[in-house]
Amino acid sequence: MRLTREQHDAIVAHAQRDAPNECCGVIVVSGxxxxxxxxxxxxxxxxxxxxxxxxxxxxxxxxxxxxxxxLGA
Structure with a gap:
């Protein structure tokens, strides 16, 4: 699956905010x-x-x- 830079950055920011805890989320895909x-x-x-x-x-x-x-991931 391909992510945009904005999607990638949002995932990284979420992980950094929730650190040291696990962060959770889903990636929605079309094709x-x-x-x-x-x-x-x-x-x-x-x-x-x-x-x-x-x-x-x-x-x-x-x-x-x-x-x-x-649901992609």
Whole structure:
């Protein structure tokens, strides 16, 4: 998948903000192109593991599918 510089920078900034804890998020794709990055909160707030809100992830995936896109990562 191909990321734009802005998408890459957003992911790096998220990781730096959440350090030393794991950061969580998803990359939405259309074909081979990343079309969006979404940050998710790490409920575990741990450098060793992550946990996301299942309902928030479910809602996001529904929106992604409604647009005809897919979860890339």
């Amino acid at each position: 081979a192109e990343a079309v969006a990055v979404h940050e998710l909160e790490n409920l575990a707030a741990s450098p060793l593991r992550f946990e996301v809100d299942g309902l928030a992830l479910h809602r996001l995936l529904g929106e992604v599918e409604d647009r005809g896109d897919e």
